[in-house]
Amino acid sequence: MSIKHKAQALAITCIDFRFCKMIEEDLAKRHLNGNCDRVAWPGTSKDYDNVLQTAKLSLKLHNPDELYIYEHEDCGAYGQDNSEKTHRQNATKLANSLQEIRPTLEVTTLIATFKGIKPL
Numbered sequence: 359m360s361i362k363h364k365a366q367a368l369a370i371t372c373i374d375f376r377f378c379k380m381i382e383e384d385l386a387k388r389h390l391n392g393n394c395d396r397v398a399w400p401g402t403s404k405d406y407d408n409v410l411q412t413a414k415l416s417l418k419l420h421n422p423d424e425l426y427i428y429e430h431e432d433c434g435a436y437g438q439d440n441s442e443k444t445h446r447q448n449a450t451k452l453a454n455s456l457q458e459i460r461p462t463l464e465v466t467t468l469i470a471t472f473k474g475i476k477p478l
């Protein structure tokens with residue numbers, strides 16, 4: 359029997375190593391290191407179906423109260439259309455689907471830039 363274990367948050371990021379340190383620091387500022395589920399997937403929320411499936415598993419297994427989606431600029435998975443608008447549309451679509459499942463989920467969408475992390 360496994361003991362019931364709850365995560366404070368779920369954090370979804372791209373795999374891109376250039377932004378890992380920045381995101382780790384941001385999570386630390388939010389006191390989330392060590393108590394959040396992590397999903398790293400190329401393009402963050404761009405691959406909607408796969409990321410949704412993985413995120414749903416986090417909700418089911420670890421019941422997080424908060425969701426953080428970290429998009430980032432210059433994402434190779436996005437190719438030509440790397441506009442903030444497109445990142446925002448994809449992040450919002452993913453967040454909305456997860457909030458349908460868990461209406462109390464507190465959502466924060468962010469974009470990592472080479473100058474720092476800002477709200478998306």
Ligand SMILES: [Zn+2]
Pocket residue numbers: 372373374400401402430432433434435
């Ligand atoms: Zn990326």
